[in-house]
Amino acid sequence: MKKASLLLFLCFTYICQAQEQTENKFQITDKGRVIFTDTIQSSLSKTEIASQITDSFIQQIVSNKKIIINAQDTVQGLFSYQVLDYLELEKKALAIYAVICKYNLILQYKDNQCIALIRNMYYIDLENFRSKNYSPEKDNIPGEIVLVEKQYKTLFMKDASERITQKTQERVDEVFLSLKKALE
Numbered sequence: 001m002k003k004a005s006l007l008l009f010l011c012f013t014y015i016c017q018a019q020e021q022t023e024n025k026f027q028i029t030d031k032g033r034v035i036f037t038d039t040i041q042s043s044l045s046k047t048e049i050a051s052q053i054t055d056s057f058i059q060q061i062v063s064n065k066k067i068i069i070n071a072q073d074t075v076q077g078l079f080s081y082q083v084l085d086y087l088e089l090e091k092k093a094l095a096i097y098a099v100i101c102k103y104n105l106i107l108q109y110k111d112n113q114c115i116a117l118i119r120n121m122y123y124i125d126l127e128n129f130r131s132k133n134y135s136p137e138k139d140n141i142p143g144e145i146v147l148v149e150k151q152y153k154t155l156f157m158k159d160a161s162e163r164i165t166q167k168t169q170e171r172v173d174e175v176f177l178s179l180k181k182a183l184e
Helices: 002-017 046-061 126-130 143-147 160-182
Strands: 018-021 027-029 034-041 065-073 078-091 096-110 113-125
Touching (some): 034 143, 046 065, 046 078, 078 160, 096 160, 113 126, 143 160
Antiparallel strands (some): 018 027, 027 034, 034 113, 065 078, 078 096
């Protein structure tokens, strides 16, 4: 119960701290962190929203993703997931360039609406992720470096940060659209 309350507090703190809106669809908090948010209106009851999130929405977004449940509190209306998402950036005849996007997806619902928050975004080069020497401390690239500072570069792809930003925004849109469909 305390963990769910803390997650709820953190969720709304991040939303309230989001002050700078960029030309992209993400927001930057006053602490410099990238977040994506959306509020979905629904005519469903609190119980129906909870059911749709656990039964329909999670099943829709599972392809190309690994989802770990951090919290599912139907009393407080708070769900928290850690998501590992495969983003294919470029496909050539002999090679595919992709990254793993790791983030937290937090859903808070009440009063016929659901607030969705994506935060704590990190990118991992697919080869590093598959390596036996993978280390989160060394190989996780903060989302701010890729999305805001545009400092992620690779020898194998031109404009890597821009491509990752575009693919990330497309995927976030897909997640939010799936949630909207589930809560119609």
